[in-house]
Amino acid sequence: MGASISLDFITHRFSSSAEPTLKDIENRIEPSELVALIGRSGCGKSTLLHMMAGLLIPSEGCVRINSHQVAKPSAKWNMMFQKASLYPWMSVKENAALGLLFDGVPKAEAEERVDTLLDMVGLSDKKNANVQSLSGGQQQRVALARSLATEPEVLLLDEPFSALDAFTRTQLQEEVPNICRERGITMVIVTHDIDEAVAMADRVLIMSQNPGRIVGEQKVDLPWPRRHMDTGFQTMRDELMQQFKGTDTGLAGRKAVDSDESDVAESAA
Amino acid sequence: MSTSNTQSFAMTNVVPNMPQLFGWLKSLQYPALGIACLLALWWVGGYMIENDPDLSAFSAFAPAPTFSALADLVRSGEVWEPIGSSLYRILAGLVWGIVIGVPVGVVVGYFATALKVTNVPFQFLRMISPLAWMPIAVLGFDSWDSAIIFLIVMATVWPIIFSTAHGVRRIDPNWFKVARNLGASGFQMLHRIILPAIMTDVMAGIRLAVGVAWVVLVPAEYLGVTSGLGYAINDARDTLAYDYLAAVVLVIGVIGYCLDTICSVLIKRFNWHVE
Numbered sequence: 001m002g003a004s005i006s007l008d009f010i011t012h013r014f015s016s017s018a019e020p021t022l023k024d025i026e027n028r029i030e031p032s033e034l035v036a037l038i039g040r041s042g043c044g045k046s047t048l049l050h051m052m053a054g055l056l057i058p059s060e061g062c063v064r065i066n067s068h069q070v071a072k073p074s075a076k077w078n079m080m081f082q083k084a085s086l087y088p089w090m091s092v093k094e095n096a097a098l099g100l101l102f103d104g105v106p107k108a109e110a111e112e113r114v115d116t117l118l119d120m121v122g123l124s125d126k127k128n129a130n131v132q133s134l135s136g137g138q139q140q141r142v143a144l145a146r147s148l149a150t151e152p153e154v155l156l157l158d159e160p161f162s163a164l165d166a167f168t169r170t171q172l173q174e175e176v177p178n179i180c181r182e183r184g185i186t187m188v189i190v191t192h193d194i195d196e197a198v199a200m201a202d203r204v205l206i207m208s209q210n211p212g213r214i215v216g217e218q219k220v221d222l223p224w225p226r227r228h229m230d231t232g233f234q235t236m237r238d239e240l241m242q243q244f245k246g247t248d249t250g251l252a253g254r255k256a257v258d259s260d261e262s263d264v265a266e267s268a269a
Numbered sequence: 270m271s272t273s274n275t276q277s278f279a280m281t282n283v284v285p286n287m288p289q290l291f292g293w294l295k296s297l298q299y300p301a302l303g304i305a306c307l308l309a310l311w312w313v314g315g316y317m318i319e320n321d322p323d324l325s326a327f328s329a330f331a332p333a334p335t336f337s338a339l340a341d342l343v344r345s346g347e348v349w350e351p352i353g354s355s356l357y358r359i360l361a362g363l364v365w366g367i368v369i370g371v372p373v374g375v376v377v378g379y380f381a382t383a384l385k386v387t388n389v390p391f392q393f394l395r396m397i398s399p400l401a402w403m404p405i406a407v408l409g410f411d412s413w414d415s416a417i418i419f420l421i422v423m424a425t426v427w428p429i430i431f432s433t434a435h436g437v438r439r440i441d442p443n444w445f446k447v448a449r450n451l452g453a454s455g456f457q458m459l460h461r462i463i464l465p466a467i468m469t470d471v472m473a474g475i476r477l478a479v480g481v482a483w484v485v486l487v488p489a490e491y492l493g494v495t496s497g498l499g500y501a502i503n504d505a506r507d508t509l510a511y512d513y514l515a516a517v518v519l520v521i522g523v524i525g526y527c528l529d530t531i532c533s534v535l536i537k538r539f540n541w542h543v544e
Contacts, residue, residue: 053450075452085443089465089541099451101461132543150451 002032002186003066003077003153005052010061011211012047021047022058023211031153032184034177036197036204038244044212045190046158052188053079053156065154075099075150080160084139086131086146092118093127095142099150110149117145120179137168144176148183155180157189161196173199174225181224194244198237199226206244215247308332327511334512335519342516351517352524354496358414359482359528362421366478370426371471374433375463384434391430399424399485403492413493417486424485425478432474436467468539476532483525498524 010025021044029035037045050056051063054073063070065077073079078099086095093114100110118127121141131139140160147155157176161169177200180187191197197204198220206216218240222232315331318324328334342348377383377391399420406416440463448462490499498521505514 055446055450073450073452075450079450081443081447083443085441085447087444087462087465088543089468098448098461102448102452102454102457130543146451 002180002184004031005029005154005186005188006064006067007048007052008061008064010048010051010058010063012044012051012056012058012060020059020211023213025061025212025214027205027214029186029188032181032186034180034187034200034202035189036201037188037190037207038192038194038197038204039207039212040209041192043207043209045207048207048212049079049156049158049188049190052154053077055079075103076152077154077156078147078150078152079156079158080140080143080147082159082162084136084143086139086142088130088132090131091128092123092131092134092142095131096145096149098146103150114145114149117148118142121145121175135168137164137172140164140168140172144172144179148179151183152185154186154188157187159191160189162191162193169196170199170228176200178224194237194240195228198222198233198240199228204240206240206247208247216243218243329511330515335515338510338512339516339519342513342520348520351496351498351501352520354494354500355486355490355498356524358417358421358490358497359479359486361418362482363425363475363478365418365422366425366429366482367471367475369422370429370474370478371433373426374430374471374474375437375459375467377430378434378437378467379463391427395427395431399481400488403489407493417489417494417497420485420489421482424481425475428477428481429471429474432470432477433467436470437463440466465541469536469541472532472536472539476529476536479528479532480525483521483528487521 005028007025007027007029010022011020012022013020025048037048039045047056051058052065052070054063054070054077057071070077087098090098093111096114096118097110100113105113115127118124121144123138123141123145126134126138131142134142143160155176161172164172173196177187179185187200189196189200201220204218204220205214206218207213208215218236220236222230222236226233228234311332315328315333318330319328329338339348377387402420402423403416406419407413410416410419444462444466445458448458453461486497487499487502490497491503494500498517501517502514502521505511505517
């Protein structure tokens with residue numbers, strides 16, 4: 001069910017005279033693979049994710065999903081953002097069903113699908129609730145159900161848990177890759193948190209900045225579910241950290257790469 | 270068993286309502302005080318007019334003759350025809366104001382260039398009293414009714430445009446991004462995202478528009494037409510029936526208040542912000 005993603009020699013400038021934000025990005029993500037993109041703030045990782053979603057078109061090169069060039073957004077390659085951005089005039093159920101409504105799925109079928117998904121994300125008792133009454137974690141779960149409802153082949157996550165409390169974040173870091181693995185969805189997550197990358201991905205791509213380039217990658221060959229306290233987890237995290245330091249001289253001894261990249265996300269939108 | 274059930278049901282229905290009733294009555298005390306002050310001022314004014322030899326011809330403006338004239342108007346049914354005519358004109362003007370104002374407001378709010386282009390002309394036109402269009406309206410329309418409706422449109426369209434545009438401008442940009450990402454078409458974006466998001470602002474604009482329209486309507490009806498509350502005032506003045514004139518003024522105020530209340534109820538109904 002998952003789709004492959006090819007990044008074909010992507011270079012991007014936000015204005016024609018400017019230095020490229022992304023340069024010669026080339027990679028292939030296999031169907032049903034779980035990939036994390038890490039890099040410092042402003043390295044263009046979020047911009048690259050927006051290109052995979054079709055929300056931004058690269059100046060040179062292209063993104064191909066299942067060998068089709070991505071030219072516009074589609075519910076088949078779906079993105080989850082840092083903010084849940086639910087629509088406050090719709091109930092939880094209506095929010096989750098929005099992609100299906102846009103797609104013209106009959107109401108009864110949409111309701112059935114959304115019911116199952118809301119049960120799965122643990123919101124079965126909140127289906128008719130006002131989304132403004134939900135906690136941040138619950139809102140992000142509704143956004144997850146909304147993204148999954150359209151049965152996407154690719155799920156793109158743009159630091160979706162960074163605004164959540166540690167407990168909820170850990171829970172979702174476990175649940176989301178599980179769901180993607182069960183459904184064979186290809187997942188790409190952009191994060192500044194190396195722990196999150198190790199917890200969720202099969203493979204981590206490391207990006208440098210000025211210009212943004214993929215400068216390294218690391219297979220994460222750990223069993224599921226992944227526990228932060230396991231020795232294997234910690235070894236992997238240290239290895240990744242070493243590799244990251246090796247590729248980025250400006251980051252000696254820091255665990256997290258950097259915080260918020262929302263400025264990039266905004267300009268990419 | 271069934272009896273006791275019925276009793277307890279009746280009790281639970283009645284008992285909790287008593288505090289509610291008191292609460293409701295209590296909430297009316299300040300408005301009641303305001304109305305009482307207004308009536309007192311009116312009565313004092315009437316008393317002074319009656320006792321001033323120069324003005325005593327206008328003594329029918331006082332509360333007692335006014336209320337008696339109002340009772341006459343209601344009893345004879347004469348009051349309904351002008352109310353109907355005026356409400357029809359307001360409604361027609363408002364509908365056109367919405368039909369023109371909401372789409373224009375959406376365009377002006379959505380496209381930054383449209384705002385830059387229209388800002389000066391719209392601010393200029395907005396400041397012209399709708400009544401100033403009267404000569405043009407008379408030339409341009411073949412009936413007085415249409416001319417008055419045109420004036421109402423000129424009064425209602427600006428608050429609706431500005432309020433709608435303001436609503437569109439403050440839509441969370443992420444709402445557009447998420448909807449596009451879920452595959453929304455242009456029409457779906459408008460129908461499912463933009464319109465519900467701006468509904469409260471549109472309603473607030475309509476409320477302002479109704480206020481202005483109601484104020485403009487009465488002087489507009491002084492001209493040409495032979496129906497409506499404005500005409501009724503003019504007619505009462507010409508026949509020196511000041512008690513009837515004051516009764517019509519009272520009717521205008523009450524209807525204006527009711528229209529505003531309906532609007533504020535609708536604003537609450539469409540408001541999705543959690544209070």
